[in-house]
Amino acid sequence: MRVAVCCKSVPVDLTPESVKIVKGDVRYENADTYINEFDAYALEAAVFLEKEYGTETTALTLGPLRAQEVLYLAMAKGVNKVLRIDGETSRPELIANGLSFALKQIDPQLVLVGVQSEDWMGGEVGIYLSQILKMSVAFAVVEICELKSTEVRVRKEVGGGRTAEVLLSLPAVLCVQSGIQPLRYLSAAKRKKARDNPIKLWGKLDIGTAKQVLSGVMGYEIQTVSLPSKEGHAEMIEGDRSQRIAKLLEIIGSAL
Numbered sequence: 001m002r003v004a005v006c007c008k009s010v011p012v013d014l015t016p017e018s019v020k021i022v023k024g025d026v027r028y029e030n031a032d033t034y035i036n037e038f039d040a041y042a043l044e045a046a047v048f049l050e051k052e053y054g055t056e057t058t059a060l061t062l063g064p065l066r067a068q069e070v071l072y073l074a075m076a077k078g079v080n081k082v083l084r085i086d087g088e089t090s091r092p093e094l095i096a097n098g099l100s101f102a103l104k105q106i107d108p109q110l111v112l113v114g115v116q117s118e119d120w121m122g123g124e125v126g127i128y129l130s131q132i133l134k135m136s137v138a139f140a141v142v143e144i145c146e147l148k149s150t151e152v153r154v155r156k157e158v159g160g161g162r163t164a165e166v167l168l169s170l171p172a173v174l175c176v177q178s179g180i181q182p183l184r185y186l187s188a189a190k191r192k193k194a195r196d197n198p199i200k201l202w203g204k205l206d207i208g209t210a211k212q213v214l215s216g217v218m219g220y221e222i223q224t225v226s227l228p229s230k231e232g233h234a235e236m237i238e239g240d241r242s243q244r245i246a247k248l249l250e251i252i253g254s255a256l
Contacts (some may be wrong), residue, residue, distance in 0.1 A: 001109050002106060004119040006059075007035055007071070008036040008117055009069065010117060016226055025222060034069070035070040036117050038115050043077055044181035045112055045181050048144070050079070055110075058108070059071055062089075062117070076186050081198060084199055089205065092124035093124070097101065100129060113176065138175065139175045140157040140174050141154045149170075153165060
């Protein structure tokens with residue numbers, strides 16, 4: 001059985017100063033990156049399936065050359081294969097579209113993605129992938145209970161601190177929640193050894209083609225990125241009891 005795990009490289013610096021808008025899309029300039037936290041858990045889940053069920057696991061990412069660090073991490077963790085799709089975008093529908101072409105070639109029975117990304121703060125990529133690839137989907141998966149040749153049984157969050165067991169027909173996309181498997185520490189030597197392996201470049205993201213395929217969800221462009229405006233502030237009221245009461249009455253009176 002083939003399992004694919006999608007790993008995103010996210011920037012360390014997410015401040016507005018690091019952001020540049022390019023053709024309605026967000027770019028992070030000169031930013032160090034690391035693996036998206038939720039994708040790190042998806043990666044651990046994929047390696048667990050490899051050990052538990054003997055699956056063939058492929059880790060893939062969409063990003064520029066610096067994004068290969070997440071694939072070196074995946075190799076050091078123990079996945080069988082890795083590949084990179086060249087491209088740079090923060091928009092989840094474009095990411096999903098770029099990943100989908102490689103996934104169609106891999107033809108996995110199971111696709112694992114993190115439940116959301118740290119930079120975009122959205123949980124859309126897995127949902128888009130399930131639609132493009134016409135796969136079953138489960139969101140906020142906290143446990144993969146059982147994997148069979150035609151179905152997978154998972155436990156997922158349903159809100160209010162509750163969980164539910166769900167049986168999905170394969171192929172399926174699982175949007176993985178943090179904590180599904182413990183994150184394992186890797187030695188520097190093991191990570192260095194992984195960098196000796198070549199990374200397969202699958203192809204390049206074609207944004208023009210993506211916009212044609214996803215025309216129904218491309219009706220927006222990002223204009224600016226900024227911190228929320230400050231509409232108020234906290235004031236510490238000092239003095240003895242009578243002074244604090246007088247100040248409170250003054251503030252309340254001015255607001256009426």
